Amino acid sequence: MATKKSLKILFVSSEVEGLVKTGGLADVAKSLPAALKAMGHDVRIAMPYYRVLAERENVEPQLDTELAVPAQSVTVPYQVMPLQSGDVPVYAINAPQYYDRAELYAESNEAYEDNGERFAFFSAASLDLCEKVEFQPDLIHCNDWHTGLVPFLLRTRYANNSFFANTKSVLTVHNAVFKGVYNYDQFRLIPELIQHRYMQLEMDSANISMLKAGVAFADKINAVSPNYASELLTPLGAHGMDFDFNQRASDLFGIINGCDYNDWNPETDPNIKQHYKANKVSLNRGKKACKRDLQKQVNLPEKDVPVYGMVCRLTEQKGIHYLLPILQQFLVHDVQVAIVGTGDPRLAAQLHELVAANPEKLAFVEAYDNALAHKVEAGSDFFLMPSEFEPCGLNQMYSLAYGTLPIVRAVGGLKDTVIDYDQTPQVATGFMFEAPTPEALLICLQRSLLLYCQQPQEFKRLQQNAMACKFLWQESAERYLEMYLCDELNSVQNDLSSESITD
Numbered sequence: 001m002a003t004k005k006s007l008k009i010l011f012v013s014s015e016v017e018g019l020v021k022t023g024g025l026a027d028v029a030k031s032l033p034a035a036l037k038a039m040g041h042d043v044r045i046a047m048p049y050y051r052v053l054a055e056r057e058n059v060e061p062q063l064d065t066e067l068a069v070p071a072q073s074v075t076v077p078y079q080v081m082p083l084q085s086g087d088v089p090v091y092a093i094n095a096p097q098y099y100d101r102a103e104l105y106a107e108s109n110e111a112y113e114d115n116g117e118r119f120a121f122f123s124a125a126s127l128d129l130c131e132k133v134e135f136q137p138d139l140i141h142c143n144d145w146h147t148g149l150v151p152f153l154l155r156t157r158y159a160n161n162s163f164f165a166n167t168k169s170v171l172t173v174h175n176a177v178f179k180g181v182y183n184y185d186q187f188r189l190i191p192e193l194i195q196h197r198y199m200q201l202e203m204d205s206a207n208i209s210m211l212k213a214g215v216a217f218a219d220k221i222n223a224v225s226p227n228y229a230s231e232l233l234t235p236l237g238a239h240g241m242d243f244d245f246n247q248r249a250s251d252l253f254g255i256i257n258g259c260d261y262n263d264w265n266p267e268t269d270p271n272i273k274q275h276y277k278a279n280k281v282s283l284n285r286g287k288k289a290c291k292r293d294l295q296k297q298v299n300l301p302e303k304d305v306p307v308y309g310m311v312c313r314l315t316e317q318k319g320i321h322y323l324l325p326i327l328q329q330f331l332v333h334d335v336q337v338a339i340v341g342t343g344d345p346r347l348a349a350q351l352h353e354l355v356a357a358n359p360e361k362l363a364f365v366e367a368y369d370n371a372l373a374h375k376v377e378a379g380s381d382f383f384l385m386p387s388e389f390e391p392c393g394l395n396q397m398y399s400l401a402y403g404t405l406p407i408v409r410a411v412g413g414l415k416d417t418v419i420d421y422d423q424t425p426q427v428a429t430g431f432m433f434e435a436p437t438p439e440a441l442l443i444c445l446q447r448s449l450l451l452y453c454q455q456p457q458e459f460k461r462l463q464q465n466a467m468a469c470k471f472l473w474q475e476s477a478e479r480y481l482e483m484y485l486c487d488e489l490n491s492v493q494n495d496l497s498s499e500s501i502t503d
């Protein structure tokens with residue numbers, strides 16, 4: 001990849017906020033390409049053309065073609081549908097047998113059986129389309145296991161292809177707990193995997209991890225926060241992949257996500273009852289109006305009590321299993337808790353039971369509802385993110401922007417973005433606990449409640465500290481650029497120092 005002013009970047013992601021989203025990956029896939037584009041780079045996104053896109057978008061294909069599998073008679077027809085994510089062009093890959101489904105990955109909490117083949121095809125087609133649409137990327141930026149075979153294919157199928165001779169790959173790890181483990185049967189489109197068994201990619205003799213393929217073959221890898229990058233090198237924090245990450249330690253970076261302040265801004269948010277700023281009068285009035293609105297939306301009594309909000313996928317990652325055992329005990333206090341989430345039906349059932357026992361204090365909305373997520377951020381006093389692990393986390397950043405103090409466990413990106421009140425009161429922005437136990441969470445909740453009830457001025461000061469925090473995508477995009485170019489910068493520096501020696 002030559003150092004030049006404007007890079008050509010293909011950003012490959014299975015979801016993109018504004019088009020289709022199930023979680024934080026989508027937020028990044030919207031904001032990072034936009035930030036890189038604003039810096040003058042030619043960025044394009046490749047993603048699957050899911051049913052929801054086909055139903056909503058009225059576009060004609062820009063390319064009607066097929067993926068040919070080397071040395072096999074297999075071909076898979078597909079189309080490229082031209083979409084946009086803001087200013088960034090999107091190549092949406094239309095292959096109805098893979099993507100014309102009710103959901104993206106799973107129905108009724110059951111993953112589609114052929115997810116390995118679906119995303120192996122997505123990876124292969126993302127590369128196949130480049131030459132056909134005449135986009136020759138300097139860099140292919142892959143995201144999570146769905147795209148893990150892209151770096152592998154670049155180094156195998158396309159190793160001697162002159163079109164990609166100067167193309168490098170980067171893999172961003174948003175969540176290494178999802179390793180994309182599938183049986184060899186699912187890789188009929190990637191015979192390179194079968195012909196030459198790459199032991200380091202295997203989980204066992206029958207199954208390959210697509211994430212391992214990305215980690216082993218990408219030129220550079222990054223985690224979505226510096227702290228998660230260091231956790232990935234440890235047995236405790238690497239979800240069983242510490243060996244793989246340690247093998248690539250010198251190419252592993254940690255880059256914190258940004259927050260999209262166009263979408264998450266209490267001064268302009270169209271989803272909230274009243275806009276507000278960080279000054280005391282505006283904050284008091286705005287928060288109060290937004291709290292009443294939230295209480296109304298989730299059927300809690302409209303009154304002046306501290307409100308604890310939570311918005312997440314219902315999985316153990318998000319620490320619901322620390323919250324459930326102590327929630328009843330916490331609700332003894334004069335507080336309200338509002339939870340919005342979908343996911344594990346067992347966790348949802350337990351939450352519904354607790355609501356039935358505490359209808360005046362606990363609300364649980366089992367839905368994926370973006371407008372309500374904004375109302376929770378604006379109308380709560382505290383935001384719960386007691387995650388077991390958290391690669392970066394976005395909702396704590398959104399909470400900070402809305403003056404809603406995050407209550408987080410000291411892991412991953414949460415540790416990089418929230419400052420605990422007891423540890424550093426002067427600059428604190430929230431509350432943090434260490435031990436992965438319900439008891440430690442309860443103590444942390446009680447600390448937060450004490451501050452709210454007994455030191456309202458101090459509580460306000462923390463809200464203002466929080467609202468002053470900025471996690472700008474522009475700054476994160478600069479870090480990405482440094483990573484994209486670091487080998488060249490090193491080689492330029494080496495050239496310069498050898499010149500000075502010979503001088």
Ligand SMILES: Nc1ncnc2c1ncn2[C@@H]1O[C@H](COP(=O)(O)OP(=O)(O)O[C@H]2O[C@H](CO)[C@@H](O)[C@H](O)[C@H]2O)[C@@H](O)[C@H]1O
Pocket residue numbers: 022023024025027028174175224257311312313340341342367368369370373390391392393394395413
């Ligand atoms: N029921 C619901 N209704 C409405 N909105 C909902 C919702 N449930 C979740 N969301 C939204 O989905 C996003 C979740 O983002 P996170 O970063 O917190 O988590 P996620 O685990 O999906 O992402 C992974 O990737 C991201 C991006 O790198 C990392 O920050 C993170 O740590 C990692 O686990 C937020 O925008 C949130 O508002």
